[in-house]
Amino acid sequence: MPHFSLARFLSLSIQAKNSRLFTVHLATTATSAERFYSHMLQNPNNIERSLSTVKAQLDSTCVNQVLNRCVPSQSLMGIRFFVWAGLQSSYRHSSFMYNNACELFKIKRNPSIVNDVIEAYRKEGCIVSAKTMKVILNLCEKAGLADEALWVLRRMPEFSLRADSVMYNVVIRLFCEKGNMVMADNLMKEMGLIDLYPNMITYVLMIKGLCNVGRLEDAYGLLMAMRRHGCTPNAVAYSALLDGVCRLGSSERALELLDDMEKVGGDCSPNVVTYTSVIQNFCEKGTTIEALGILDRMEAYGCAPNRVTVSTLIKGLCSEGNVEEAYKLIDKVVAAGSVSSGDCYSSLVVALVRIKRHMEAEKLFRKMLANGVKPDGLACSLLIKELCLEGQVLDGFCLYEEIEKIGCLFSIDSDIHSMLLVRLCQENHSVEAAKLARCMQEKRIRLKASSVDKIVEHLNKSGDKDLVTHLSRIGR
DNA sequence: GTAGGGTTAG
Numbered sequence: 211m212p213h214f215s216l217a218r219f220l221s222l223s224i225q226a227k228n229s230r231l232f233t234v235h236l237a238t239t240a241t242s243a244e245r246f247y248s249h250m251l252q253n254p255n256n257i258e259r260s261l262s263t264v265k266a267q268l269d270s271t272c273v274n275q276v277l278n279r280c281v282p283s284q285s286l287m288g289i290r291f292f293v294w295a296g297l298q299s300s301y302r303h304s305s306f307m308y309n310n311a312c313e314l315f316k317i318k319r320n321p322s323i324v325n326d327v328i329e330a331y332r333k334e335g336c337i338v339s340a341k342t343m344k345v346i347l348n349l350c351e352k353a354g355l356a357d358e359a360l361w362v363l364r365r366m367p368e369f370s371l372r373a374d375s376v377m378y379n380v381v382i383r384l385f386c387e388k389g390n391m392v393m394a395d396n397l398m399k400e401m402g403l404i405d406l407y408p409n410m411i412t413y414v415l416m417i418k419g420l421c422n423v424g425r426l427e428d429a430y431g432l433l434m435a436m437r438r439h440g441c442t443p444n445a446v447a448y449s450a451l452l453d454g455v456c457r458l459g460s461s462e463r464a465l466e467l468l469d470d471m472e473k474v475g476g477d478c479s480p481n482v483v484t485y486t487s488v489i490q491n492f493c494e495k496g497t498t499i500e501a502l503g504i505l506d507r508m509e510a511y512g513c514a515p516n517r518v519t520v521s522t523l524i525k526g527l528c529s530e531g532n533v534e535e536a537y538k539l540i541d542k543v544v545a546a547g548s549v550s551s552g553d554c555y556s557s558l559v560v561a562l563v564r565i566k567r568h569m570e571a572e573k574l575f576r577k578m579l580a581n582g583v584k585p586d587g588l589a590c591s592l593l594i595k596e597l598c599l600e601g602q603v604l605d606g607f608c609l610y611e612e613i614e615k616i617g618c619l620f621s622i623d624s625d626i627h628s629m630l631l632v633r634l635c636q637e638n639h640s641v642e643a644a645k646l647a648r649c650m651q652e653k654r655i656r657l658k659a660s661s662v663d664k665i666v667e668h669l670n671k672s673g674d675k676d677l678v679t680h681l682s683r684i685g686r
Numbered sequence: 687g688t689a690g691g692g693t694t695a696g
Binding site: 269270271273274304306307310379383409410411412413414415417418444445446447448449450451452453481482483484485486487488489490516517518519521522525557560564586587588591592620621622623624625626 | 687688689690691692693694695696
């Protein structure tokens with residue numbers, strides 16, 4: 211059946227170039243992963259000792275493969291391998307890898323596994339270093355496990371280890387995120403008792419946490435207290451408090467604090483993040499005029515707005531229906547040279563789509579293309595998506611082709627491509643669908659699995675021979 | 687460690 215082979219084409223041939231490219235790479239790392247894995251199976255007692263005798267290259271692909279081999283029945287071994295890998299000098303786990311491990315071993319749902327790992331180290335008399343504990347703490351952090359992280363900290367003396375301030379900060383961050391400020395506060399005090407002084411990071415975490423639970427006065431108090439403890443608050447600490455004041459307190463008080471920062475200057479000088487955060491808060495309260503005042507104020511202070519500042523203001527103005535003012539703002543910041551017109555108008559396109567003024571968004575977008583102003587990835591993606599959802603899939607495809615012409619396709623992801631292809635197929639635009647599929651193949655953009663199913667389902671229903679012919683030619 | 691509005695691949 212042609213449909214069946216088409217399904218195979220859709221799912222396989224679009225990735226074909228990719229996989230061929232990686233074959234060599236995979237072949238070498240697969241053996242590494244295999245070596246590590248089989249060593250662990252053969253030496254189930256103190257796997258760490260045996261792992262260090264394995265002569266194999268350690269990289270993220272290899273780590274991933276080992277973890278996948280260990281799922282789901284050898285989770286404990288998998289995590290021990292992960293921790294061991296994190297200790298090797300030639301390799302460092304990225305944040306992505308920590309997330310990966312958490313997902314694979316479902317650490318959030320099975321927090322007791324943290325306990326099991328440490329217990330296994332103790333029973334087998336493994337060498338446990340502070341770094342070992344750090345990797346385990348990082349796993350707890352990724353999984354959002356505050357209690358378990360604290361428990362890891364508490365067990366360190368058993369291995370003759372002492373926690374450092376980085377570790378305390380990890381645990382404090384977790385309790386702050388949970389809103390348990392009593393525990394966070396106890397931990398901060400405990401640091402002082404064991405000669406580990408809370409640092410800027412500790413204080414910023416605490417100020418943010420206190421604001422999040424509505425304890426604004428305590429956050430103020432802490433900012434004052436940190437100075438007494440020899441840690442002079444900087445712009446980050448002030449900005450964290452200022453954000454809280456904006457959300458919980460009065461505008462007057464917020465402006466007063468901003469004023470203090472400007473006057474004190476030096477390390478306390480408000481930066482673009484400080485001002486943008488204030489602008490955002492004013493916009494959310496619906497006082498966009500005040501937000502525009504902050505823009506003038508920051509410029510007067512010598513701090514240039516960036517794309518985040520401008521897009522925040524554009525969003526605020528548009529959501530109040532004041533699109534005219536948004537255009538004026540763009541003219542102003544572009545003239546000042548702080549933000550490119552591409553960034554500004556892209557933000558406006560996005561804001562217009564969000565307030566459901568699609569026609570205007572599309573018109574502006576076309577004007578940008580006509581004038582050689584390059585739209586950013588979000589503006590392109592959002593507009594194509596909107597056109598698809600509104601049943602204007604051909605318009606969406608035309609836009610896609612124009613974006614391609616000016617070389618801005620790189621930022622459009624697989625989701626948008628898949629959506630566009632599905633809709634083109636469903637509405638029987640065979641020529642366009644084939645063009646898009648070819649383009650995806652050239653750019654090695656994978657089709658989402660769910661989209662493959664939808665396309666095949668459509669083909670089975672419609673029996674569109676043209677489309678089948680067009681699509682199946684691509685693979686050759 | 688403080689602001690936002692989607693991503694890559696690992």
